[in-house]
Amino acid sequence: MSDGTSEKAPLTPVLTKRWLSPQSWRLATYEKLEGYTAVRKALSGTPEQVVQMVKDAGLRGRGGAGFPSGVKWGFMPKDEEKPHYLVINADEGEPGTCKDIPLMMADPHALIEGCIIAAYAMRSHHCFIYIRGEALHPMRRLHAAVREAKHAGYLGRDILGSGFDLEITVHAGAGAYICGEETALLDSLEGRRGQPRLKPPFPAAAGLYAAPTTVNNVETIATVPSIINGGADWFRAMGTEKSPGPKIYSISGHVERPGQYEAPLGTTLRELLEMCGGMKNGIPLKFWTPGGSSTPLFTAEHLDVPLDFEGAAEAGSMLGTTAVQVFNETVSVPWAVMKWTQFYEHESCGKCTPCREGTFWLAQILERMVEGKGTEQDIDTLLDVCDNIGGRSFCALGDAAVSPIQSGIKYFRDEFLALCESNRPTATQQSQAEQAALGGAAADSQVAQPVGAQA
Amino acid sequence: MSTETPTFGEDTVAEAKELIARYPQSRSALLPLLHLVQSVQGFVSQEGIAFCAQQLGLSEAEVSAVATFYTMYKRKPCGEHLVSVCTNTLCAAMGGDAIYQKLQDHLGSEGAPLGHEEVAGTPGEPGSIMLEHAECLAACDLAPVLQVNYEYFDNQSEQSAVELVDALRRGDKPAPTRGAPLSDFKTVERRLAGLLPTDDDEFWSDVDGPSQAVETLRGAQLAADRGWTAPAAPEDVPLPEVEAK
Numbered sequence: 001m002s003d004g005t006s007e008k009a010p011l012t013p014v015l016t017k018r019w020l021s022p023q024s025w026r027l028a029t030y031e032k033l034e035g036y037t038a039v040r041k042a043l044s045g046t047p048e049q050v051v052q053m054v055k056d057a058g059l060r061g062r063g064g065a066g067f068p069s070g071v072k073w074g075f076m077p078k079d080e081e082k083p084h085y086l087v088i089n090a091d092e093g094e095p096g097t098c099k100d101i102p103l104m105m106a107d108p109h110a111l112i113e114g115c116i117i118a119a120y121a122m123r124s125h126h127c128f129i130y131i132r133g134e135a136l137h138p139m140r141r142l143h144a145a146v147r148e149a150k151h152a153g154y155l156g157r158d159i160l161g162s163g164f165d166l167e168i169t170v171h172a173g174a175g176a177y178i179c180g181e182e183t184a185l186l187d188s189l190e191g192r193r194g195q196p197r198l199k200p201p202f203p204a205a206a207g208l209y210a211a212p213t214t215v216n217n218v219e220t221i222a223t224v225p226s227i228i229n230g231g232a233d234w235f236r237a238m239g240t241e242k243s244p245g246p247k248i249y250s251i252s253g254h255v256e257r258p259g260q261y262e263a264p265l266g267t268t269l270r271e272l273l274e275m276c277g278g279m280k281n282g283i284p285l286k287f288w289t290p291g292g293s294s295t296p297l298f299t300a301e302h303l304d305v306p307l308d309f310e311g312a313a314e315a316g317s318m319l320g321t322t323a324v325q326v327f328n329e330t331v332s333v334p335w336a337v338m339k340w341t342q343f344y345e346h347e348s349c350g351k352c353t354p355c356r357e358g359t360f361w362l363a364q365i366l367e368r369m370v371e372g373k374g375t376e377q378d379i380d381t382l383l384d385v386c387d388n389i390g391g392r393s394f395c396a397l398g399d400a401a402v403s404p405i406q407s408g409i410k411y412f413r414d415e416f417l418a419l420c421e422s423n424r425p426t427a428t429q430q431s432q433a434e435q436a437a438l439g440g441a442a443a444d445s446q447v448a449q450p451v452g453a454q455a
Numbered sequence: 456m457s458t459e460t461p462t463f464g465e466d467t468v469a470e471a472k473e474l475i476a477r478y479p480q481s482r483s484a485l486l487p488l489l490h491l492v493q494s495v496q497g498f499v500s501q502e503g504i505a506f507c508a509q510q511l512g513l514s515e516a517e518v519s520a521v522a523t524f525y526t527m528y529k530r531k532p533c534g535e536h537l538v539s540v541c542t543n544t545l546c547a548a549m550g551g552d553a554i555y556q557k558l559q560d561h562l563g564s565e566g567a568p569l570g571h572e573e574v575a576g577t578p579g580e581p582g583s584i585m586l587e588h589a590e591c592l593a594a595c596d597l598a599p600v601l602q603v604n605y606e607y608f609d610n611q612s613e614q615s616a617v618e619l620v621d622a623l624r625r626g627d628k629p630a631p632t633r634g635a636p637l638s639d640f641k642t643v644e645r646r647l648a649g650l651l652p653t654d655d656d657e658f659w660s661d662v663d664g665p666s667q668a669v670e671t672l673r674g675a676q677l678a679a680d681r682g683w684t685a686p687a688a689p690e691d692v693p694l695p696e697v698e699a700k
Contacts, residue, residue: 231692259673
């Protein structure tokens with residue numbers, strides 16, 4: 001189907017284009033809809049050509065960090081002194097993020113085909129898909145896709161007569177958000193506690209079993225077959241110069257029609273809201289995350305921020321996973337921030353002190369504030385603790401943990417202050433305290449301290 | 456080295472070997488083996504830890520350290536079913552907190568709501584249920600969600616959740632919104648270990664269980680309705696020339 005018009009379509013289904021087909025997860029459907037044509041093309045060229053094409057397309061990692069995928073692949077050594085590994089990060093767990101799970105359910109073969117192409121480009125003969133344990137149904141679909149692909153000769157020895165061999169192992173995690181961090185994922189895949197490793201060495205130098213390894217997100221790899229077929233210019237016709245291509249925006253929360261919307265990078269929340277029917281029951285927007293709870297909050301002022309890697313960063317947040325969680329005026333910001341902080345506290349792996357201790361104290365302070373037992377000073381304490389976690393923890397989980405708090409206080413300080421209202425010392429208490437201090441006869445030194453008067 | 460125990464028989468030993476063979480280094484099979492142990496006993500017991508240690512040539516301490524790190528390994532006997540309610544921020548705001556509290560009260564006894572990872576009924580017996588609050592289950596567009604044995608029940612309410620657990624207690628197996636026909640915790644743990652049904656019909660009936668929720672397909676459907684497409688891909692784009700190294 002060609003789009004004769006010069007006007008750009010607001011939605012550009014590439015990853016999601018097969019999702020409406022009956023049994024879209026089956027090999028027969030995939031093959032009918034261009035499936036496994038890109039792998040033939042890739043295998044007819046050299047690994048360097050495949051890497052170059054992905055570089056030219058400007059594909060950037062869809063797991064949140066946005067690192068150029070072709071460049072990452074280029075870090076893998078050319079020699080094969082040690083085996084090379086491709087590991088797919090399918091440990092989707094960032095709060096709000098719900099794109100990879102529907103993708104793996106609807107179109108697992110796109111991921112498998114992407115794995116074959118990427119593995120060929122990086123001279124890897126064993127690929128692992130590390131899927132979150134709670135994602136049982138997508139895991140079944142992956143097992144089935146691997147089985148079908150193997151039977152059809154797309155996996156195994158001498159794939160399509162190319163001489164290239166590849167095995168894929170589907171591996172289930174066991175419930176740990178931290179395993180979405182790539183080096184923690186590798187430790188977990190080695191049968192250990194999922195704790196991050198010091199970098200360098202980066203995985204391309206010493207990853208799984210200390211061998212050269214690349215870890216890529218599901219959506220990133222599932223995008224690769226379309227790039228190999230369509231080429232860099234086609235891919236760059238969508239999105240922005242520095243953030244090219246389509247992206248699945250997962251819209252959740254207080255909107256009329258939440259769901260998965262695949263649009264060019266750079267689409268704004270205003271445009272997304274139009275497509276998903278606007279705010280639910282017309283109740284106004286209060287705050288939202290552009291890409292999961294780890295990306296600083298946005299407000300109604302940010303409706304026109306282009307949601308690409310640059311646009312989100314310039315506006316003070318991050319693109320993250322384009323998990324757009326929308327909250328209306330009925331939701332308390334301190335409460336939401338408390339809930340997210342409890343999440344980071346629970347998921348902190350405990351390896352480094354700032355994150356392990358910091359998230360623990362942050363959660364306690366927020367809990368007492370939400371209970372109405374906080375004081376104005378708690379706000380400063382929160383920000384101080386945040387300063388000692390952000391940029392000072394071992395991995396990005398610590399940085400992520402402080403994002404909701406810092407941005408929440410930045411935009412909604414009044415709401416945090418309002419929680420302390422009932423604990424302000426009354427005028428009488430204050431004058432008593434002053435008198436006591438002046439007279440040096442403070443019988444009760446507690447008097448000036450706001451105590452936990454419950455609202 | 457890999458001998459059977461009273462609980463973990465010859466078959467389990469053989470399955471452990473099969474799982475270990477999938478990895479270049481045996482220790483990588485530890486997470487799958489812990490899932491396997493749960494599929495036999497319904498939790499990770501000390502005996503299960505010893506079994507894994509023996510299969511992999513690790514110490515029990517090494518296995519314990521791993522088992523206690525991950526929330527999906529239960530250290531106390533689980534129910535026939537595991538009900539996980541998402542109480543992360545978005546689901547909570549959409550009703551997840553209320554659903555969890557309702558189930559705590561409903562499954563608990565007068566004045567003693569059921570706690571996190573506590574079981575209503577006798578663990579392992581038909582109709583018994585372990586309740587837990589879960590972190591984000593990655594189905595936010597279908598909030599509030601819960602899972603039974605990791606199969607999705609989307610767009611829940613307090614009422615639908617109560618009806619669901621009542622059905623489970625009666626011995627019914629309501630169909631998940633997305634997922635395979637409902638089985639039980641132990642069966643699902645076999646799948647997580649990496650052991651899929653050997654019977655072809657059962658394998659495909661599980662795989663083909665529903666997944667195409669309205670929410671999942673919304674963007675694709677809207678694009679189809681409006682005639683919105685990605686730019687047409689040109690035919691036969693050559694791979695780029697690169698200098699030979």
